[in-house]
Structures are given as C-alpha cells and as structure tokens.
Amino acid sequence: MRSRKHPSRARRARPLLLSALALAVTAPLLPGGAGGASAAPRPDYAIRVDTAATGPDISDSMYGLFLEDINFAADGGLYAELVRNRSFEFGPADHASYTPMTAWSEASRGGATGTAAVVNDGERLNETNRQYLRLSLAGDGAGAGAGFGVRNAGFFTGMEITEGDAYDFSVWARTDRPAGTELRVSLGTEDGTPLAADAAVSVADDTWTKYTGTLTATASAADGSLTVTAGGAGTVRLDMVSLFPQDTFLGRENGLRRDLAEHIAALEPGFLRFPGGCLVNTGTHEGYQAPDWPRERSYQWKETVGPVEERAVNHNFWGYNQSYGLGYYEYFQFAEDIGAMPLPVVPALVTGCGENRATDDPALLARHVQDTLDLIEFANGPATSEWGAVRARMGHPEPFGMTHLAVGNEENLPDAFMERFAEFREAIEDAHPGITVISNSGPSASGPTFDRAWELNRQAGVDMVDEHYYQSPAWFLANNERYDSYDREGPDVFLGEYASRDNRFANALAEAAFMTGLERNADVVRLASYAPLLAHSQGTQWRPDLIWFDNDASWGSASYEVQKLFATNTGDEVVPSRATASPGREAPITGAVGLGTWATSAAYDDVAVTAADGRTLLADDFSAGTGQWSPTTGAGTWGVENGALVQSDLTSTENMLVAGDPAWSDYDLELTATKRAGSEGFLIGFGVRDTGTYYWWNLGGWNNTRSAVEQATGGARAEVVGDGTTIETGRAYDIRVEVRGRTATLFLDGREWGSFTEPATEPFRQVVTRDEATGDLIVKVVNAQDAEAVTSVDLGRRARVGRTAHVTTLHGDPDAVNTETERPIAPRESVFRHAGNRFTYTFPPHSVTFLRLSTR
Template identity: 45%
Template sequence: MLLVLFSYHHATAQSSQAKLPKGGKKISDHLFGLFFEDINYAADGGLYAEMVQNRSFEYNPAERREWHPLSYWEYIATGFSYGRISVATDKPVHANNPHYVVLEVEHIYNSAGAVGLKNTGFDGMVIKKGDSYNFSVFGSLLSKEPVQVKLQLQNSKGDTIATGTLEINAAGWKRYETILTASAEADSAVLSVLAVSEGKLALDVVSLFPQKTFKNRTNGLRPDLAQLLADMHPGFIRFPGGCLAHGDGLGNMYRWKNTIGPIEQRVEQRNIWGYHQTAGLGYFEYFQFCEDIGARPLPVLPAAVSCQNSGGTWRIGGTGQRALPKNEMDDYIQEVLDLVEWANGPATSQWGAKRAAAGHPAPFNLQYIGIGNEDKITPEFTERFTMIYQAVKAKHPEITVVGTAGPFPDGEDFTKGWRLANQLGVPVMDEHYYKEPEWFISNQYRYDGYNRDSGAVYLGEYASWGNTMQNALAEAVYMTALERNGDVVKMASYAPLLAKQGFTQWKPDMIFFNNKTYYLTPNYYVQQMFTANQGDHYFDGVIVKDDKDSLLAGSCVYNSKSGDVIIKLANAGQAAKKVKIDISRFHTIFPGASLTSLQADTSAVNSFESPGNVRPETGIVNVAKKFDYTLTPATVVVIRVSTRK
C-alpha cells in the first residue's frame, strides 16, 4: 500500500517571530477536514473494528424484513450432543440492550461434543497469523453447575486456527474475557461459542476485537482505515453524519447520550441508510479519534426535527419532517447543553464525570456544534433551531454554532436558511452540494462575492459525481478557490468518506474498502494534498496565469507555524500550461522545495484490482523568488517552500 509522505518544517522559537509579509489575508487554519457518516457500512463492519455482527442480538424485522435477533448466528451441535436456544428479554444486561440468548445444553455425548452458536461476522472475519484477538461476552449462569465454554476461530475449510476457553460460573450478568491467538491466516473465518458441559446459561454482547486497533485503543478502530484518515492531517472531523443525525422519524434521531458509556448500555437502532448501528463507535470514540489525529471535533446534532425524507418521502418530494413537541424542547435543549459540559466540563461536573469515567479526565476542547442537517426550513424547524441556538449562545458563548442552508447550493431552503442565519447572527452556515465536474469549474468564483460581514460558510458536503481523475481535477480547481476565499469559507469537507465493497448505497465516495484491503480514489489524493498542506494566510498575486483559462487554477498560502509557503496548482485541461510564480515578498527562500504531483489521464480510476492507476509522486523542485512552472495536462501540484531553517 502507498504511503505518501509530506515535508514539514518546524520553526525555532526565534524564527517563529518572523514578520508576516505584506499583502496576505487571514484565512481559516483548519479549512480542510473530514466528514464521517455511517453510510455504506462505514462504521459497523468498517472503521469500527468489532468483528462479530449482531453481537447483542438486537437485529430485528423493523430494520430489514428478513432480520431477526439471531441473524448472522447459527445454532450448532456436534458429536451427537443436543440442546436448544431461545431469545429472551425478561432479565437483560441493561434495559437499553433488551435481547439476549439462552443456551440450554441438555446432553454432551463425549469429549468431541458441544452445543452453541457460530457467527459469520461482516461477510467473514479476516484473521492474521500470529495476531491476538480479544474475546469477551456477558454471561449469566442459569443452572447449578458452571458451564465450560470453548471458543474457536475456523477458516472456510473448517480448520481451527485459534482456540480459547471460559467458565461461566456465576448467577447474574458478568463479563468474561480471554485472548485468541491465530496460528494461521484466514480471509473468511467464523467464530464459534460452544458449551462443552451440560447446563443452562445466558449470553449477550459477544465481541471479538483485534488487539491491533488504531493506537491500540480498546473498543477501537480498524487501524488501516483509521491511518488513512490520520494521513490526511484534517483540520476537523464532522460526525456522526448528515441525514443519519436527524434520522428517519423522531424515534430514529441520533441522540448522543445513547452512544456513550459501556457498550452494553448503549442504545442500538436502525440506520437511516437501511442497516443497523450498534453505537459502539459513539461520541466518546469520535472525540477520542479527533484528539488522536489532531483534528477539531465537529459534532452535528438534530435541530429537534427529523429528516424531511423520513419514511421514504424523498420519492414524493420530501414531506416527512416531524418536529419534537414543544413540551419536550426544554429537555432537548438541555441535552445539547449537556454535550458541551460532557466535552469541555471539569471531571467534577455531572457530565464531565461521565467523560472521565470513560478514561478521559481532561476536556476535549470542543469549539463547534452543528445544529441541523440539510433541513427543510419550515416554521417548525425555524422555531426549534432558534430556541436551540439562543440557548447555546447564552450558556456557552465560546461555542461556535453551525447552522444549515439545506441540501442544495440555491433554492428555497437555501434562501430561507441564510435569511434565518442573518436574522439570528449565526456565525457559520453549512452548505451542501453534489454536482457534475463542469459545475465546479464554472462556479469556482462562487464565494468571491459573498458578504464578509454576515455568517461564514462551512462547505460540509461536496463532491463531483464520479471518482475519475477528471472529477478530482475539478475538485482541485474548486479547492484553490476555497483557499482564496478562506476568510469567508471557514471549513470544507468532501463527502461521503468511506464505502464498503458490496454495501455501497451512495456514490461517489473517497475510500472504498472490504474486510481485507482498500483502494484510494483520485479524489482522496487531491483532498490529502490540500488537507495536509494547509496555511493560515492567503496571498494573492503570487501566481500569474491566463485569467480567462477556467481550467487552470492556483493558490498560495502561508503557514505561520512552519514558515512554509505552499503553492497549489491545478491544470484540468488537455494541454501543458505555464504559470509564473513570484514569492519575492517572502524574504528568505530555500531553493529545495518539496513537490507532490498527481497526474493521470482524465478517465483514469483506481479499483481493487488496480489500486495504483492514479497515485501521487513526491520529490524536490528548485525554486527561486521568481520562477516559471509548467503544468502537464491533467495535473495537480503542491509546492512547499521553506522560509526558515
């Protein structure tokens, strides 16, 4: 797999005091970031490293007609042994996790006999030779004598490649755990949980995690996918989603309090995209991941209304928005305020104590909260958003609230959303749009005319319709314009982020993956080139080009922390093009600049079969205070010039 390395130059204390050259304007220092939504099986079965599917037996027909509590589980009995299983709800581990399995082992015939369950995971489990896996289960003994349990990982041929044992020995729920170490590789293993002695027991939250998660976190993330996101050096991460946040009806809204605490106490529910979410990847894990990779957290909460497309009403024009009753609004507003305390409050506060109990006594330094997502700007929405916004502003003026301007770059909801924002003084507004690449080329001056005296923009979701090099080029051209307007566009994030092979509901996406591997799109590489090379001041007039050529774009930013001048160039045309670059205003220029270049035929794509068709190249380019640079056709280039030793 490819790892692209970018050059970073660290300033000394003395050089960090160097004066900023004249002519620059302050822009957002976290302009480019990531948007994570649990779509395309991005969380369970994806970034979240849990290997057991339906671990808590909470799948049900309301999610999919064919689903039930034993979906992805199989009852097995070996060696002429026999017993029975059932699903119970009368004495659960926790009220939030009502279903569990009762296993009654009536007869074990001989030493080879066993009765139990087998889980197939998310299309099988990828097991690596020599790696260790943490198994855990909540068990309750329902008979007098302890029940011995054998654990097995088996490959597709039925060969056992890892084993472990447990003894369920106590009445009442207790967490049992052990470690399974693999003796061989397997691309599609299954996990068996087998009672090998007679008795009766209850089981719930059957879990298998690789010990090698991202930064070895418990309840952690799949390391290769998480590292891909870390490698982008994003300025922020928006989560847990777009439409996922306000949900399919009021009962399906994403409520952050349901996703913290021990996993056996979290509330699982149907995903608006047609599958199941365990909430194992919850608010604590999102915030922790942001901290692990140095990104600002940007949680998005519902504006007390559900998605206007609830109940599939997108097919008939989107009339399914429902609003929380007014008599529930005080409690809901408190829920929003409690999030700030949970994230930023001292460990001695009510909600800060819950964060500390999860292993993070220090605050998370939350700065942004999004309220609403692509909502239809109805009177019900307007009233509830206003109530939430005013409450947050009054209680926590240090928090920047991000509003919503609907799902399109113009139209009724866009106009109404911005009108409301201007009336209330909302500091940042979330705009969304997915368009053809030609739209991004022709609209690259969109934000040049925005009013700098009103709210700023968060471009929360955008992408051109496709994953070819042509799409990535159009996005690169547009991103240079976002940098040029980084004084009014405070943040921007491509969407969606992740898509699992065979389970993709939305295209385009940035990263495609399966259980074993992944491939990166040209769009990913363009995003990485910009995200990993951000500045905090923009300088106009550095790049001289033909202004009538809409397929040729460039930007120049300065990173005051590193002292680097960062030049980005994009040629979306079919001919080589020359630009003149003048960085003489930066008094000290070191000639050996780092160069990252992405070049390919406009129709080129990556795939699982050919993941390296389009990939960046890195090197060194000699620069001077004034120099010419020729861009080959269909090319994106980043030149990073050091001004400090």
C-alpha cells in the same frame, strides 16, 4: 495510500516535503515539470503573484473530516468489532432481510444437540439490551469439548484473521446448572480449518456476568468465524458476544480498526464532524424508553455513552443496524487522538433527507435542548459535574475542550428549522458563551430552500452556516468564484459536505480546482470537509467516497490524494495572485433535444425546434411515428397514441428519447405536454450531447413537489435553477425553451418560468499561500484539461526566492480510479531548479501541482 490492517504491511505516508538531496536522488522528473529545455515554449498562461500583499488568514482547522455511519463506515468498518449482530438485536426494522439470528448459525461439537432461540423477556441483560440468545442443551454428544452453540460469520465475507495476532473474546452469560457450564470458544474458517487454539470459559451461575478470554491466531484467513458452544445439559443464556483485535488504533479498548484510523490521521484533519448527516435529522426524536420501543430514532448522544452493553442499538437510516459501540465518547477520543477539533451535530427536531416534518411538542424540544447542554457538559465539564463524571468514568477525567457544535443538518423547512434553532442557540449561548453554534442552509448549493435559509441566518446573525452539495465535475470547474461575492461581514461558511459525483481522477481534479477558490476565500470559508469519508466495497449506499476498504485492506481514492495534498500543505495566509483564463471557456450551449419521464406516464405532441435565424430544425407531430427519436437513457415504453408520443410505463425512471443534432445551438424548442398518470411530471431535454451530458427541465420532479433545471455531466446531475412549480394530471402544458449562447430561458404556458446562464468552465485554476513556519510560498495549480499548460510565473521584483522549488504532483489519466491493488493516482515528488522571481513552468495535463518556493 493503500494499507493492510497489520503492522508489517501498514505504514504512515512519508512527509510530502523531503530534503533537497533526497528529492534530487530519488524523484523522477515529471512530464514538463523539471524544465531545463534549451528553448522554452511560448507560455499558454500567466500567473502574477503580489508577494508584497497579504490576503486572508487561513483557519488552522480549514480542512477536516466528516464521519458518518454510511457505507458500513462504523460497524464493519472503523469500529474494530469483528462479531456482527453481537447482541442479537437485528430485525426487519434495520433491513427487510434481517432477523435476530442474522450472521449467526447453529454449531455442534461431538454430535451434541440443542436449540438456539433469541428471546425478549424479563431475563434480559438490561432494559436497553432487549434480546439475548437462549441455548437449550440436550446434554448429549461424545468426546472432549462436545457441546452445542452458535457460529458468527462476521461482516460480509467473514472475519479477517491474521497469524500471530491476539483477539480478545468477551461474552455476558449465565447458566441454570448449579455446577456451572463450560463454554468452548474457537476460531476457524468456513470449511472448518482451525485458526487458533480453543479457549475455555467457565460460566459459574445464573446471574449475568461478563466472561473474557484471548485467542492467538495460528494461521491467517479471510473467511474466519467465531464459534461458541456450551457443554452438558440445561439452559445457557448469551449476550454481547464480542471478538476484538488487540491491534486497534493506539491500542485502545473498544477501539478502532488501525489501518482505517491511520489513513484518516494521515490527512492531519483540523476538525472531526460527527455523527451525521442524515443519521441526525431522520426518524423519531423520541428517546429509547422501553424494551420494545421502536428503533427508528434519530441519533441521540446519551444513548451512545456508558458501558457498551447498556447502549441501545438503533436502525440506521442507510439501511442496516448500528450498535453504537462507536459512540460519542469514542468520537471525542478519536478527535483528540488525531489532533482534530471535535464538532458534533445534534438534531434540531426538524427532519430532513426526504422526511420533512417539524416537531410540535414543546416538552420534546425542551428535552433535546437540555440534552445538548448536557452534551457540552459531557465534553467540557469538570469530572465532578453530572455528565463530566460520566466522561471520567469512561476513562477521560480531563475535558475534551469542545468549541463548536452544529444544530441540525440539511433541513428542507428553513422557517421551522430556524424557529427551533433559535431556542438551542439561546440556551447554549446563555450557559456556554464560548461555544460557536453552527446553523445550516439545507441540502443543496442553490434554490429556494438555500436562499431562504441564508436569509434567515443573516437576519439572526448566526456565526457560521453549514453548506452541503454534491455536484458534477463541470459544476466544480465552473464555480471556483462561488464565494468571491459572499458578504465579508455576514456568517462564516462551514462547507460540511461536498464532493464531485464519482471517484475518478477527473472528479478529484474538479474538486482540487474548486478548493483553490475555497482557500482564496478563506476569510469566508473557515471549515471544509469532503464527504462521505469511508465506504466498505461490499456494502456501499453512496458514491463517491474518500477512503475505500474491505475486511482486509484499505486504500485512498483519487480524491483522498487531493484532500491530503491540500490538508498537509495549506499554509497560513493567502498571497494575492491572478491567472489568465483558458481560451474557449465561453463556448455556447450546444446539443439536441429530448423528451422523458420519471415514474410517470406523459404524452408529448407538436414538437418544433427553430433556429434563431428562423430555419426549421425539427418538426414532429408524430403522424409518421417515432422515427426521428432514439433512446439515450433508461427504457420506458414509448409509442404513438391518438397522434401523440406517449411513455406509458409508470415504473420506468430516468428515460429519455432524443432527436436532433448535438451541434445545434441558438434555437427554440416548443412542444405540448400532458401528464397522464404517475408521481411526477415532465423531463424536457435540451443541450443533449450524449447519454451523460445534457440539460433537462424537470417539471414536477421530486414526487411532484417542485421543478428545476438540472445539468448532467458524465452522468452526474446538478441543479441549476428551480422553484416550487407542480404539474397537474390531465392538463395540457405549452412548453418553450430558448437557447441563446450560454443562456437558456424557459417558458411555461407563455410565462417566463426562469432562466440561467451557464457559468464558464475553467480547467486552469491556482492559488498561492504562505507557510509562516518555513517562509515558503506554495504555488498550487490545477490543470484539468487534456493539454499541458506552459505557464509564466511572476512573483514580482520584491520577492526573494531560491532557485530550487520542491514539487509535489498528482498526474494521470482522468478516468483513473485507485483500487485495492492499483494506485495510479499518487503523489510524485521532484525538484525544479529554474525557479526565481520569474520563471516558466509546464504543468502536465490532468494534474495538481504544488510548488514550494523558499523565501529564506
């Protein structure tokens, strides 16, 4: 879905389930989707469904959303404020280029002059709003409206202003002129073209007072700006300069950008997880204590509620400033507005996201535990309670009805985390026994941290564990059965963050294939949310993302279309089914070999590749130079020194030289490696098929804190197996990699370091669910391969289904990407008229297909 920000151009998506008549009249037939050929081809696949059996119930909240302020998702995005740096609090703590005047410039009318300075002194608006703008006016200039002041350029390319729309202006101001000072407020383009009639605001005296006005746009522009000037002489102080569109989601004050909120609401989410993410578990856990207190704090909910002018701004982990205009109250309100269960995340006082430290201050820990209890009271307490009263004063006297709360996010120190988590959990369960307290398993899908975290979670008997992973499409296609073996009596799984590492349709297909496994294991996986949710196209720190936007428009990625299809057609219970496997899924690991480094200088020598039958495939002692090797990734400075191949550039990352044949299989790679200098160790490539498809053994990676084998597919890497091995400088290591079929075994100095077997990548996946309200069977099939899949579907003799099936299909080029102007991946609806207990259906190549079969 793509939409503009305004009513005439933004429509909610039509329901996927249209009437049979409408489908028959309007829907085109998909390639192979409508059947009807006189001679049916022989099936490639068979799906058998046991309609008499019942599988797991699917949680009403199965598919939800994770909203974190990354990629300018909040300020400059979902939060509808158009003024950037409205309280003059920006600074180098947010970003090296920021100053208190970021997005602001001086402005003059009628030749008036003066000075504009951001001040931090005893005249501030309040103790949490540290800085304000002081205008010192010369009192010169000529003509009506003459004055001196400032202009705000908004976010990125300017404010999006639409003709006919109304915008609410507000400012906190004071003046030292006894007779008062008039402010002139205007909207215009970068070249000075007016966009609205000016508004006049009279500042009465020298006490901080909020002044408001409304501007109605007389023209449209994408490069709008807000100008505020003061006439006369004297000193005028300004703070919290704001311009808000009245056309917010559901018309709420301090509200949300409507088109983005509607895209989110169209997903019909079962829950909303907020506010992070790395925002939660990074930075100091100290709260805002004084006007000059450092802003690199973890996200703490009490700083984000109450009047917006009293909310302390903070450095954003993702490299910009966060105003907290979109705070906990607004998150709870939004969850309620879209019918989603609120699921907040609070810090456990163990940092993650590369920081990796745990607090040792009992008083600080006790304060955060109490803050969490206060949060539950804010959400659920009566309006007569201390924090319930705060909620009521903000406009919501009734409780929000929160039932789930997560403590911590992606901590890399599982033992330290669990010690602190236990204190939170005990306090919450004692005071609020109805709250489900969610733990987590670290930042990866596997590895020592993941294994230890799950061990501790099982020992503690936690209710639910939050898993996070970002992987390659191949990983998702190969790990459909991930949850088949999970303990049915153990903790439930909350898959709080996952995505395939790109936004092409191929990535969405891999995610869809994986989601069939989530549904099949709905008795274990109770909640799941793709991440990140939002990304501004001009301010992106992370890719992939579900919904993209700029200042004017928003559009759903291919993954958005997949998530929406699954979320709006989930069903209530799984119906047991099975499908035949694809041919060729057991192909061996094949590829050349590689040598590389990451921010490290290393020397390699005596490289030998020997086939399993004893033939020598490659032997190089570099006495003849580097002629057998060619670069595939990165640059680096490679040469032969003292008879060894050396990479000498300590700043070069992700570089690798490759030798051999991409068709090699069943071989041994042997070499000697020595780290000369730098922050990491060695990159030993094998199974190298092209620049984006390979394995490498990353020895001494992640600043020489651990080692792992990573698999790259399409340029995206996923960890396969790892441990805590580090690499010493100046020491020669004997390295050996044995590749046999789909298994690789790795040896370091003659001792087995580890091994793995590549899981079979399966491009054809399915799951069947039942919708209790309609009685429909929903057959969901993903065909993530180049060829169509002719498939026989057998529902069994006892199934009673109609001859007509309603079909929704996502189908397209695997490299297709949805953009602001192009939507190649969008649902197509059709009718299949040859259904029944047994039928054959042709699933198009690179497609996701939902067949709704009526049993009534």
